Amino acid sequence: xxxxxxxxxxxxxxxxxxxxxxxxxxxxxxxxxxxxxxxxxxxxxxxxxxxxxxxxxxxxxxxxxxxxxxxxxxxxxxxxxxxxxxxxxxxxxxxxxxxxxxxxxxxxxxxxxxx
Amino acid sequence: xxxxxxxxxxxxxxxxxxxxxxxxxxxxxxxxxxxxxxxxxxxxxxxxxxxxxxxxxxxxxxxxxxxxxxxxxxxxxxxxxxxxxxxxxxxxxxxxxxxxxxxxxxxxxxxx
Numbered sequence: 001x002x003x004x005x006x007x008x009x010x011x012x013x014x015x016x017x018x019x020x021x022x023x024x025x026x027x028x029x030x031x032x033x034x035x036x037x038x039x040x041x042x043x044x045x046x047x048x049x050x051x052x053x054x055x056x057x058x059x060x061x062x063x064x065x066x067x068x069x070x071x072x073x074x075x076x077x078x079x080x081x082x083x084x085x086x087x088x089x090x091x092x093x094x095x096x097x098x099x100x101x102x103x104x105x106x107x108x109x110x111x112x113x114x115x
Numbered sequence: 116x117x118x119x120x121x122x123x124x125x126x127x128x129x130x131x132x133x134x135x136x137x138x139x140x141x142x143x144x145x146x147x148x149x150x151x152x153x154x155x156x157x158x159x160x161x162x163x164x165x166x167x168x169x170x171x172x173x174x175x176x177x178x179x180x181x182x183x184x185x186x187x188x189x190x191x192x193x194x195x196x197x198x199x200x201x202x203x204x205x206x207x208x209x210x211x212x213x214x215x216x217x218x219x220x221x222x223x224x225x226x227x
Contacts, residue, residue, distance in 0.1 A: 034215060041221075041223070043121075045218070046215035046216060046218075089158075091216075100146075101146050101148050103160070106157065
């Protein structure tokens with residue numbers, strides 16, 4: 001059974017810092033990995049999706065890497081801003097094909113960026 | 116910019132009532148999902164559908180039921196709400212292949 005763990009559980013940083021969020025998964029036979037952002041009381045917004053054949057994906061100030069063999073992914077946020085404050089979740093699908101949307105989620109990292 | 120809509124956003128209801136949580140998407144996605152999220156906890160899949168007239172139960176056991184009569188619509192029903200059903204319910208959809216999962220804003224349900 002796939003288990004996803006995120007470290008740290010919470011992170012508080014001053015504006016402008018570069019930071020790294022970590023995600024690990026127990027079953028390395030994944031097809032892809034997604035990083036999401038969740039604002040309080042809201043749904044999830046997909047930030048980055050990394051296919052199993054890729055090593056990293058970038059979107060603006062966000063960069064996500066994937067090391068399937070070691071069961072790890074990191075989300076790098078450059079030059080953090082107060083607007084980045086949210087909960088960040090990583091998730092992996094339970095299988096391939098039609099199972100892509102059946103995700104196992106980590107508990108998330110609560111990020112606070114203060115001015 | 117959300118193309119997946121959930122109503123109501125908040126619902127407070129008494130024990131024993133029947134409720135239906137609505138979810139609609141305008142992207143023509145075949146695959147739709149319901150996730151449940153308790154405060155401070157992970158999301159767990161409770162129902163999914165791969166197309167019209169297709170529904171399956173997810174990994175987390177749930178007393179709710181779903182239907183998929185139209186591609187764009189995937190409502191979730193609780194026949195008799197109980198306080199243990201208090202949670203946030205998130206609907207999602209996915210396009211072809213390994214594409215990102217799109218979530219609605221969720222319905223926060225409180226059963227008193």
